[in-house]
Amino acid sequence: MRVALGVGGGIAAYKAAEVARLLVQRGVQVRVIMTSSAQEFVRPLTFAALTGQKVITSLFPEGGAEGTLSSAVEHIGVALENDLLLVAPATADLMAKFAHGLADDFLSTMYLAFPGPTVLAPAMNTGMWQHPATQANLATLRGRGITIVDPESGFLACGMVGPGRLAEPESIVDAVLRKLSVRRDLEGETVLITAGPTQEPIDPVRYISNRSSGKMGYALAEAAVARGAKVVLVSGPVSLNPPVGALLVPVRTAAEMRDAVFQHLAEATIIIKAAAVADFQVVRVAEQKIKKTAARVSLELDPTPDILLELGRRKEDRLLIGFAAETQNLKSEARRKLEAKGADMIVGNLVGEGAGFEADENEVVLVMRTGEVREVPRASKRKVADAIFDEALTLRLALYASG
Numbered sequence: 001m002r003v004a005l006g007v008g009g010g011i012a013a014y015k016a017a018e019v020a021r022l023l024v025q026r027g028v029q030v031r032v033i034m035t036s037s038a039q040e041f042v043r044p045l046t047f048a049a050l051t052g053q054k055v056i057t058s059l060f061p062e063g064g065a066e067g068t069l070s071s072a073v074e075h076i077g078v079a080l081e082n083d084l085l086l087v088a089p090a091t092a093d094l095m096a097k098f099a100h101g102l103a104d105d106f107l108s109t110m111y112l113a114f115p116g117p118t119v120l121a122p123a124m125n126t127g128m129w130q131h132p133a134t135q136a137n138l139a140t141l142r143g144r145g146i147t148i149v150d151p152e153s154g155f156l157a158c159g160m161v162g163p164g165r166l167a168e169p170e171s172i173v174d175a176v177l178r179k180l181s182v183r184r185d186l187e188g189e190t191v192l193i194t195a196g197p198t199q200e201p202i203d204p205v206r207y208i209s210n211r212s213s214g215k216m217g218y219a220l221a222e223a224a225v226a227r228g229a230k231v232v233l234v235s236g237p238v239s240l241n242p243p244v245g246a247l248l249v250p251v252r253t254a255a256e257m258r259d260a261v262f263q264h265l266a267e268a269t270i271i272i273k274a275a276a277v278a279d280f281q282v283v284r285v286a287e288q289k290i291k292k293t294a295a296r297v298s299l300e301l302d303p304t305p306d307i308l309l310e311l312g313r314r315k316e317d318r319l320l321i322g323f324a325a326e327t328q329n330l331k332s333e334a335r336r337k338l339e340a341k342g343a344d345m346i347v348g349n350l351v352g353e354g355a356g357f358e359a360d361e362n363e364v365v366l367v368m369r370t371g372e373v374r375e376v377p378r379a380s381k382r383k384v385a386d387a388i389f390d391e392a393l394t395l396r397l398a399l400y401a402s403g
C-alpha cells in the first residue's frame with residue numbers, strides 16, 4: 001500500500017513524523033510532500049529518514065528544463081502511484097485551496113490530479129477552525145466524500161483551549177487503514193516465515209546456492225505485518241530491507257535455517273516456508289581455499305535437513321504452508337509434496353517466464369489439504385501474499401474449526 005502524506009505549515013507538523021512512522025510500521029510505503037510553510041516547522045530530513053524516500057518540497061524540480069519528463073510532471077506521477085492521499089496537519093489554508101481548486105504548489109496541484117481517496121486531519125487555532133470560511137470549506141470537502149479526522153479539543157499551542165488540536169497519530173493512522181480497507185485479520189497471530197536462498201559452503205570463499213531473491217518471502221512478511229501479525233522472518237542472504245516491525249533472523253546455511261525455525265516454532269501459529277533451501281550440502285568443507293588445478297575435481301554432497309518434513313511432524317495444530325518451485329507438472333508436484341511433507345497448503349510456483357525467482361510478480365497455484373485447488377493469477381508478489389493469507393485463514397477454519 002502506498003500513501004502520499006501531505007504536511008501543512010502548522011505547529012502540529014512535528015506530529016506528522018509520528019504519523020509517518022506508524023504508517024511505515026504497518027507496512028505502508030509513505031511518500032511525503034511538504035508545503036514550503038511546513039518546512040519552516042520541520043526539516044524534510046526527518047521524514048526522509050523515517051520513510052526511506054525522498055521528500056517532495058516544491059512543484060518545480062531542481063534542474064528545471066533539464067529535468068526528465070517523468071520528474072518534471074512528478075505531481076501527476078505521485079498522484080497516480082499512491083493509493084491514498086493523507087494531509088496531516090491540514091491547515092486552514094490547504095483546506096481553502098482544496099475546496100476552491102487552487103493549485104499553486106505541489107500538494108494542492110497533486111490533490112486535483114489525485115484519483116483516489118483523500119483523508120484530511122485539520123489542526124489550527126480554535127478561532128480559525130470555527131470561522132465560517134473554514135467551516136464552509138469543510139462542508140464542501142465533506143460533500144466531496146473526503147474523510148475528515150476531526151481535530152480534538154484541548155490546550156492549543158496559541159494558549160487557547162478549544163477545538164483545533166490535531167487528532168492523535170494513532171487515530172489518524174486508523175482512519176487511513178480503514179479507508180484502505182486493510183484487514184487486521186492476523187492480529188494475535190505469530191507468523192514464522194522463511195525466505196531467500198541458503199548458501200552451503202565449499203571452502204572459505206565458495207558456496208552452493210540458488211537464484212532465489214527472497215522477494216516472495218519478504219512480501220509475505222510485509223503483508224502479515226500490515227494485517228496485524230507478529231512476524232519472525234528467518235532469511236537467507238538477500239539484498240532486501242526487511243519490513244519494519246518484523247523480527248529478522250539472518251541465517252546462511254540450511255542447518256542454521258533449521259535451528260532458527262525450531263527455535264521460534266513454539267510461538268508460531270502460522271508457518272510459511274518460502275525459502276529456497278539448498279537440497280545438498282558439501283560433506284567435507286575445505287578449511288582453506290581449494291586451489292585451481294587442471295584436473296577434474298569432485299564434490300561429495302549430502303542432503304540437507306528436510307525442514308518442511310520435520311515441521312510437518314512437529315507442527316501440531318499450527319498451519320503449515322510450503323512452497324514448491326517447479327519447471328513442469330506444477331499441480332501434481334505440489335500435491336505430491338503436500339502429502340509427502342504433511343503440509344496444510346503448498347504454494348506451487350512455476351519458475352521462469354518473468355515469474356517466480358528474482359521477478360517482482362508471481363503466478364501461483366494453491367493446493368490445499370482439503371483437496372481444494374486455487375489458482376492465483378499473475379500479480380505483484382505483495383498481492384499474491386495477501387491471496388495466500390486470505391486462503392490460509394479460510395483453510396484453517398475448514399481444518400480446525402470443528403476440533
Ligand SMILES: Cc1cc2nc3c(=O)[nH]c(=O)nc-3n(C[C@H](O)[C@H](O)[C@H](O)COP(=O)(O)O)c2cc1C
Pocket residue numbers: 007008009010011012035036037038090091092093094123124125128
Ligand atoms: C507559528 C505559527 C503557527 C501556525 N500554526 C498553524 C496551524 O496550526 N494551523 C493553520 O492552519 N495555520 C497555522 N499557521 C498559519 C500557516 O502557517 C499559514 O496559513 C501558511 O500559509 C500555511 O501554508 P500551507 O497551508 O501551504 O502549509 C501558523 C503560522 C505560524 C507562524
